[in-house]
Amino acid sequence: MSNIALPNEASAERSDSVDIRAPSASADACERAGGPGSSARDSFEARSHSASEDARGRAGDTRPQLGSSARAMLRHARYILGENAVTGFAFALFLVIVLAVLLGPYLVPYDPLVSDTAAALKAPSGAHWFGTDQLGRDVFSRVVVATRLDFFIAVASVALVFLMGGLAGVAAGFFGGWTDRVVGRVADTIMAFPLFVLAMGIVAALGNTVQNVVLATAIVNFPLYARVARAEANVRREAGFVQAARLCGNGEIRILLAQILPNIMPIMVVQMSLTMGYAILNAAGLSFIGLGVRPPTAEWGIMVAEGAAFMVSGEWWIAFFPGATLMVAVFCFNLLGDGLRDIVDPQRRT
Amino acid sequence: MLMMVVKRMLIAVPSLIGVVIVTFLLTRALPGDPAAYFAGPAATKEAIEQIRVKLGLDKPLYVQFIRYVGDLARGDLGNSLTTGQPVGHEIKTRLPASAELTLLGLMVSMAIAVPLGILAATRPNSIIDHLCRVISTAGVSLPVFFTGLILIYVFYYLLGWAPAPLGRLDVFFSPPPHVTGFYLIDSLIAGDGEVFVASLTQLVLPALTLGIFSLAPIARMTRASMLAVLASDFVRTARASGLAPFTVVVTYAFRNAMLPVVTTLGMVFSFLLGANVLVEKVFAWPGIGSFAVEALIASDFAPLQGFVLTMAVMYVALNLLIDVLYGLIDPRVRIEA
Numbered sequence: 001m002s003n004i005a006l007p008n009e010a011s012a013e014r015s016d017s018v019d020i021r022a023p024s025a026s027a028d029a030c031e032r033a034g035g036p037g038s039s040a041r042d043s044f045e046a047r048s049h050s051a052s053e054d055a056r057g058r059a060g061d062t063r064p065q066l067g068s069s070a071r072a073m074l075r076h077a078r079y080i081l082g083e084n085a086v087t088g089f090a091f092a093l094f095l096v097i098v099l100a101v102l103l104g105p106y107l108v109p110y111d112p113l114v115s116d117t118a119a120a121l122k123a124p125s126g127a128h129w130f131g132t133d134q135l136g137r138d139v140f141s142r143v144v145v146a147t148r149l150d151f152f153i154a155v156a157s158v159a160l161v162f163l164m165g166g167l168a169g170v171a172a173g174f175f176g177g178w179t180d181r182v183v184g185r186v187a188d189t190i191m192a193f194p195l196f197v198l199a200m201g202i203v204a205a206l207g208n209t210v211q212n213v214v215l216a217t218a219i220v221n222f223p224l225y226a227r228v229a230r231a232e233a234n235v236r237r238e239a240g241f242v243q244a245a246r247l248c249g250n251g252e253i254r255i256l257l258a259q260i261l262p263n264i265m266p267i268m269v270v271q272m273s274l275t276m277g278y279a280i281l282n283a284a285g286l287s288f289i290g291l292g293v294r295p296p297t298a299e300w301g302i303m304v305a306e307g308a309a310f311m312v313s314g315e316w317w318i319a320f321f322p323g324a325t326l327m328v329a330v331f332c333f334n335l336l337g338d339g340l341r342d343i344v345d346p347q348r349r350t
Numbered sequence: 351m352l353m354m355v356v357k358r359m360l361i362a363v364p365s366l367i368g369v370v371i372v373t374f375l376l377t378r379a380l381p382g383d384p385a386a387y388f389a390g391p392a393a394t395k396e397a398i399e400q401i402r403v404k405l406g407l408d409k410p411l412y413v414q415f416i417r418y419v420g421d422l423a424r425g426d427l428g429n430s431l432t433t434g435q436p437v438g439h440e441i442k443t444r445l446p447a448s449a450e451l452t453l454l455g456l457m458v459s460m461a462i463a464v465p466l467g468i469l470a471a472t473r474p475n476s477i478i479d480h481l482c483r484v485i486s487t488a489g490v491s492l493p494v495f496f497t498g499l500i501l502i503y504v505f506y507y508l509l510g511w512a513p514a515p516l517g518r519l520d521v522f523f524s525p526p527p528h529v530t531g532f533y534l535i536d537s538l539i540a541g542d543g544e545v546f547v548a549s550l551t552q553l554v555l556p557a558l559t560l561g562i563f564s565l566a567p568i569a570r571m572t573r574a575s576m577l578a579v580l581a582s583d584f585v586r587t588a589r590a591s592g593l594a595p596f597t598v599v600v601t602y603a604f605r606n607a608m609l610p611v612v613t614t615l616g617m618v619f620s621f622l623l624g625a626n627v628l629v630e631k632v633f634a635w636p637g638i639g640s641f642a643v644e645a646l647i648a649s650d651f652a653p654l655q656g657f658v659l660t661m662a663v664m665y666v667a668l669n670l671l672i673d674v675l676y677g678l679i680d681p682r683v684r685i686e687a
Contacts, residue, residue: 086480086667116454184361189368191616198644201376201654204646224617228620231613235682264674270574281493285628288495289643304496308632311499312507323496331491338483338570 087339093332100147110138110299112145121310124317131317133306138320141324142298149299150329153210153231154279157217164218166268167226172226173233174256183230187223193297195220199282203291213292217282221275228271275339277330284326300326355463358673361667370422371663373655374415405601427659428652430645437656441638445660446531447518448630448637452622454534454553457561461567464611467572471580471607472599482569487622490566494625498559498632505555512555513548515633523548556633563625564618571614575607582606608679623661 026226029082042219101109110128116136124131190198202216236242237260284301286292293299295306300322307319393401402408405416421428427437473621484604498515505512513520518533526536526545533549579585580603588598627639634640638657645653 002584012687017604086483185364185368188362188666188669189372191620192365192369192665193372193658194623194627195620196627197639197661198656199624200627200643200646201658205376209596215680227613227617228610231609235609235680266578267574270570277491284493285495288493288628289631290647301493304493304499308499311503316503319496319499323499325494326493327488327491327496330493331488334491335483 010139023188033264055061063161086335090335092338093328094336097147097151097329097332100144101151104144104147108138108141108144111142112137113296114141121315121318123315131315132323133318134310135305136349139303139321142303143300143322146298146300146303147325147329149210149281149293150280150326153214153217153283154276154333157214157221160214160218161225161275162268162272166229168222169226170233170256170261170264172261174237174251174309176234179229184207185228187226190219191223191227193220196282196285198280199286200289201290203286208291208294213283213286216286217279219276224275225268225271228267229264232267233260233340236260236263269337271328273334274334274336280326280330280333305350354677355670355674360669362670365666369666370419373658373662374418375474378414387648400564405433415685418628419612422444424661427656428651431650432644432648439655440641440653441656441660443639444533444641445635445636447625448623448639450532450534450551451556451629452560452619452626454557456564456619456622456666458557458561459559459565459568462533462561463568464572467569467591467611468599468604470569470573470577471576479573482534482573486569486573488566489562492562494559494563494630495632497562498556498629501555502560502632517634518552519545519549520552522538556629556635559629559632560622560625564622566610567614567618569619571611572607576603579603579607605679609676610671612675612679616669619668620665623665650660 005231027046062296098230112136115133119128119136120134121134122128122132122136128140130143133139133142167289168183168186172180193201198223199213202219203212206212206215233256242259245259250258280300283292284299284304287294287299287301295302295304303322304326306320307315307317307322309316310316396409399408406414409417411492425438427441429436430440433440456623466478466482466485470476470479473479502512506515519525524547526533526542529536529539534546534553537543537546537549580599584606585598585603588602589595623639626637627643629635630637630639631643638660642648642654642657645657
């Protein structure tokens with residue numbers, strides 16, 4: 001029983017009472033049903049193996065095993081962070097961003113909204129690290145303060161789209177039939193639009209607010225999540241380990257959540273890391289066009305747009321620093337997601 | 351196979367109907383009042399009302415919709431309120447500019463991304479793997495409008511190599527005679543080397559901007575799915591059977607890794623068309639993207655509807671093509687259809 005039950009222990013215990021098959025027999029059946037997609041089973045097996053050293057002498061009770069397998073997971077994460085300098089760097093960068101989100105407004109040297117025309121269009125110096133813009137506002141302060149807004153938009157829209165798109169896609173790929181048709185139709189309708197223009201249209205139609213930017217970003221990303229999840233679930237719906245789980249008496253919903261979903265997570269994590277960055281880019285792009293966040297609010301996209309005109313006349317810093325910060329933040333999210341994949345994906349674990 | 355294509359085409363029809371409905375509703379929900387805009391700032395209430403009646407905006411929404419669909423059936427996309435030009439004509443003249451730019455951008459990125467992804471996956475944690483990670487993450491991290499501005503600053507302002515970022519062709523040249531609408535191809539047909547070079551130099555920076563942007567998802571997905579496939583049993587078996595490494599990677603692994611890559615390609619195209627809007631704005635490119643932005647800002651819904659519909663038709667056709675490719679690459683998918 002251990003192999004299948006581990007990911008969802010509580011419900012497994014409940015199902016024990018109704019499961020008339022002998023636990024050892026069903027475990028055997030699951031053991032034999034390997035197949036190309038049995039990675040989830042492998043991963044849990046591997047995790048419980050490494051955990052078993054700590055849990056020795058406490059046989060029979062699976063709860064401490066789970067706790068120590070979480071610790072083993074952490075150790076593994078640390079191992080990967082240590083081994084891969086790039087991921088470690090991205091993680092450090094992520095901490096800096098979080099710090100800027102939490103404390104940014106209290107740390108900056110100037111008020112991001114106060115203009116000082118005497119000091120307009122000054123190149124970067126000791127007093128103004130990133131220079132000043134056409135109204136004499138400190139670019140550094142504005143860049144730091146903008147972090148909170150951009151970060152909020154990204155996190156909110158990715159969480160929203162994962163809930164909507166990921167689950168709908170997995171269900172569509174696994175169940176097929178009308179679920180597949182409905183999800184596919186919705187996704188196709190959204191996909192038939194150039195995503196950025198659809199986002200423009202949604203924000204313009206619903207009103208020029210940050211909430212609508214979040215909503216628009218989530219909606220345009222829906223097909224991305226739904227299609228990838230669907231394609232992956234579809235290939236696995238008749239895989240050996242799914243049939244084995246079915247043979248063990250698991251319900252379809254349970255197989256979907258405990259077998260299919262964990263197997264798809266690596267691809268979904270890559271997808272989420274990509275969209276996290278894309279969400280920021282999307283919001284910045286919208287405000288670059290003149291939609292979404294409005295001036296004088298400090299936001300990276302607006303700041304680039306304001307500096308764009310000065311690029312051709314040589315005042316590069318107004319557009320460069322917010323643009324570069326935007327790039328670094330997105331870069332960080334993407335590296336982090338890639339590193340996360342190495343931690344999550346059992347097939348790359350050594 | 352043919353059945354699958356036909357079936358897939360039938361599936362595309364409701365999708366298109368959905369697009370027409372969504373576009374219609376979305377553009378009608380725009381906050382600006384087209385009648386007030388069309389009448390101008392000095393117009394009286396009566397004048398605005400008159401224009402509202404003339405445009406059919408006073409009718410209930412479903413009547414407007416039926417009228418709109420009727421016009422569409424006759425191939426009439428309406429007239430732009432700002433220029434008074436028929437939208438269909440405008441899109442037809444602007445489409446080649448966008449298509450030329452997008453295709454060139456896609457070609458640039460495909461040529462770099464796919465080999466890079468395969469190389470990175472076959473040598474995990476090597477220098478080339480890290481290089482692939484850095485390049486692909488950096489590529490997708492670059493906001494297209496920012497890349498474009500940096501390229502303009504470096505190659506136009508600092509180095510002076512690139513021409514001014516103002517459209518498809520320098521004002522000193524006249525466009526080649528219209529055959530395909532692609533200046534590169536048309537100038538070659540006309541045998542005009544000078545115009546070919548001139549339009550190429552205009553194209554290089556925006557195409558590069560788009561290429562850098564779309565390179566990342568392709569390389570990433572190639573690497574990710576190659577890694578997954580290379581770790582699977584049948585590759586191990588192929589290796590154990592003593593097949594040449596090249597055969598294992600290209601014939602066995604890459605064919606199986608294609609499925610997610612092809613999925614990504616469809617999305618990349620959608621990204622490219624969206625990024626097009628920003629790039630066209632930065633480089634003052636006279637494509638349909640900048641046309642749509644202008645229309646959106648002016649609350650001019652006829653061009654916006656026309657633009658979105660054109661894109662929708664193109665994109666549904668593209669998705670169809672991708673699904674057919676799916677079936678060719680992975681027979682498991684064909685069973686469902």
